[in-house]
Amino acid sequence: MSGEGTGCDVTRIEVLEGREAVRKRPGMWVGSIGERGLHQLVFEVVGQAVNQVLAGRSGSVDVTLTPDGGVRVADDGPGGPFEAAGDTGGPGLEALLTSFPAGSEPSGRHIAGVGHFGVGLFAVNALSSRLTAEVRCEGVRRVQEYARGVAVAPSAAVGPATGSGTTITFWPDTEIFETTACSFAVLAERFRQLAFLNRGLGISLTDERPAGEARAVLYRFPDGVRDFVAALDAETGAALHPDVIGFEREDPRMAGTMEVALLWSGSPEERMRSFANSRATPQGGMHVDGFRDGVAAAVTAYARERGMLAAADPDPGADRIGEGLTAVVSVKLDRPEFLGATIGLLGNTDVRICVGEAVREHLGNWFEEQPERAVEVVDRIVRGSHRD
Structure with missing residues (x-):
């Protein structure tokens, strides 16, 4: 059947891949361009952090809503390389931020499903006007910056690191989302659930935004x-x-x-x-x-x-x-x-x-x-x- 017979001009079909596909149709990846989709970005990053911590059997995840509209998620997990980690280590952080993971979403009894869609860090990076990734591993602190999903420069060592872990700070893109103001109550309730369901996990939420008084909660439940x-x-x-x-x-x-x-x-x-x-x-x-x-x-x-x-x-x-x-x-x-x-x-x-x-x-x-x-x-x- 020809395109002429159906009124469809195949020359006008637009094929989108990777970052462009996410930015063109954000609702397909995070559910909406409203508050629900905004929270999904947070849950994707928190999910990565929680699973890093659970892999180390215990630890904490700290989430901060910053005064300039950003969200900072820091964990004290084992950290990891920016580059590919080889056959046994899986993809490095840079790969997770710049491409869809190969195969299906990781699953298993030791993987906590935090968000609803499981689209990973790639979608978060693509839908953020800025994102900064920091890894602390083997005594070295490495940082890389992104703008709308594209690396500004290669990752670089910026100094020594105390302890280990990963910190991702991102600013949801105001050109895409109808709001970039996360609900403290919605995030706090989900993080409370995660702490209940994963004994040994500590998770905090701090609101540093200028409107109203600063708020902070910390959840850790020894009896699950x-x-x-x-x-x-x-x-x-x-x-x-x-x-x-x-x-x-x-x-x-x-x-x-x-x-x-x-x-x-x-x-x-x-x-x-x-x-x-x-x-x-x-x-x-x-x-x-x-x-x-x-x-x-x-x-x-x-x-x-x-x-x-x-x-x-x-x-x-x-x-x-x-x-x-x-x-x-x-x-x-x-x-x-x-x-x-x-x-x-x-x-x-x-x-x-x-x-x-x-x-x-x-x-x-x-x-x-x-x-x-x-x-x-x-x-x-x-x-x-x-x-x-």
Whole structure:
């Protein structure tokens, strides 16, 4: 079929590649040219920093909103070369800043998904009017500057370095974005989640912008998702009991680990948060289904063994088991499988069985170890089921 017959002139088709493609259609890469896209830039850089820190097992990431509209992200990870790091080390920082990574986005249980799109540092660099990259490694501090994704000069050693790490400072391009004013509240909430989900990670956010008073927060949670559940419950009111039920487990059948925490509070509302590789899964998925299976099995077994349910009584419904329940379910998988374009639903079928079995076992053990509290929780669920 000819272009003449379709009214399409192939000579006018514009083929865009690399940096030009990102700048011409920024919404395709970061979601929007509004606040959402702006925050995505921050999350991409923070994601790189968090994974550098997690690779070293512990450390911190410091994010600063600067007075001139920039965002500075510094970590104390191992640092790395600007140039290609060879077959075992992967691409250097310069390659990450100037080209799309080869292959799919890195994944695995040790990789935290911070942003939504996973487009990496290349898109951040292309959509920034200026970007400065600094690496501190092996006692040397190297710096390179970019303008709208193009290196101003080769990287250069500028002096000695104390410690190791990477600092990236960027200024979102005002020619592209409708706003370059990041929301302190939005960033702080996401960083708080990351600290909950990655025990040992410290992450701070400092606002140095001139409007209003300077603000700063620092998040580090030694008890991980247990602290997360306690914080969620504090928003609802007093709990029936102060103890958070929590556990961690690695299961080779699902090629990953799980971290689960829960409690029942006096509030009728269910508060459930679920994550896969540190990404929120608002639509749930197999890890949430497995959690509900396990809770239902443990509650039902305890109630029948103690005569709280007669043989003819039906099992408590999922709605009753969830009433007043505050829980966080976090899994970290080598090969997470997300369903749909929004990455909000986890599809790994093995996860349901593994999480269900683990929750039933640990919650059942807690019922045995805390009989008075167990009766209080289970009786409330059973009586509620009878009222229905």
